[in-house]
Amino acid sequence: MTEESFTTKMRKATREIHSISDSLVNAKLAFALSDDDVWTEGLLIFYEIFRYLEQALDRHRNSPLARLDLEALRRTEAFEKDLSFYLGSDWKSSYVVGDAVAAYLLHLRKVESADPVMLSAYVYHLYMGLLSGGQVLGHKRRLLARLPFAGAAREGGDAVTSFGDAPIPRLKCEMKAAMNALAGDLDEAARQMLLEESKTVFARNNEVIRSVKGGTHVVLTKMLILVIPVSVALMLFALLVFYKK
Template sequence: MANTKEEGFSKRLRKETRDVHKVSDALINAKLAFALSDNDVWADGLLVFYEIFRYLEENTPEDLLPKEFHRTQAFERDLSFYLGENWKRNYEIRNSVTMYLKHLYDVKKRSPTLLLAYVYHLYMGLLSGGQILQKKRSLNPLNSGNNEGEAVTHFEGHSIAELKTIMRNLVDTKALEFDDSMKTLLIAESKMVFFLNNEIVRSVRGVNRANLRKFGIVLIIVIAIFYFLRFNK
């Protein structure tokens, strides 16, 4: 009987964070929509999440974050592609990322198990929304079209559907070991995931420049149409 009740804990996490998740999705879609056609925006988006994934992979027990999910090296390959091999030379962690890392450090001190909330939502996000963004980028003729710079969304050895199933089963199985107090804490941290994600997404640079460039393109088109209509009456 207990197994039947606990098998849906991953669903419970999704349900409990539905509202804050919608707000986060709206922000990410508005902020990173420019990343579909602007490599600088995409690279900066990778940069703000790089430290978060690296921290989780260096500090979460392997039974909560299996090796096949690790993305640190993939982030570094993509960042080298977009920013150059020496991108770490002048790299400084921005304040919003530092705040996120400090929270993860405090969470780990309380209980490493609570990092599971971040593992679940961040990796499922990469396996869902991250895949959608990358596919849309691949359709843009301005992007490379040869799979370079796409390492972070490319998982070898497993299909995306299989990895999602592994992650859900991991959370549901682990939930059998948790008491109500731990589950309540995991739900609270699940909501915090989206709050902290929003803070670092807001810090993504290059959006205003990308917006200005798109406005410039539209303006050129409007002017061209105006002159075409004027001289072809």
């Protein structure tokens, strides 16, 4: 019987909390499909996290963590390009890191200080998330931006979810292979720690997703978009009935 890969064990270990994350994304960040404010807030949140992780990859080039530093995956510049598209080139001058993100970054610093290899759980899950669900969100936004009455979404500003000519399935396979190779060099105790840290990745992600304040006005806008045509139809119906009398 073939032994399970470590990435399969990671998926199984995080299945329950991953489902919670999916529900949160569907319920909240899904508003980002048609609203630039919500999308931009999400970009700001995960920009800080990806930037920290990529700086950590630079700091630990001689560590097993470097196995996950794959060509074409780095996203810091892509985040900055998208944020400049939505907020203007001087967006950094007035940007302040939110409390939830600051807490996330503090946790990452503690993890790195204790054992940089444990950051591989964050690198793996966040990049795989961008290569999976992130692709779906990006694709849907691009489609909606081309439709009339799509809301505030604009076409463009999608560098974060674009990986050029690199096929997404290949990048995902390479990341899985790199993670399995990294885990293969660890002892059983370290592998178990990585599985536990994987659960923390999703718990931390859930906290920052909940901190996204945008969305309420989007719900109201969507309700108005639905209510106004219905109201107009009722008014026309009433006028027709009146003139028939």
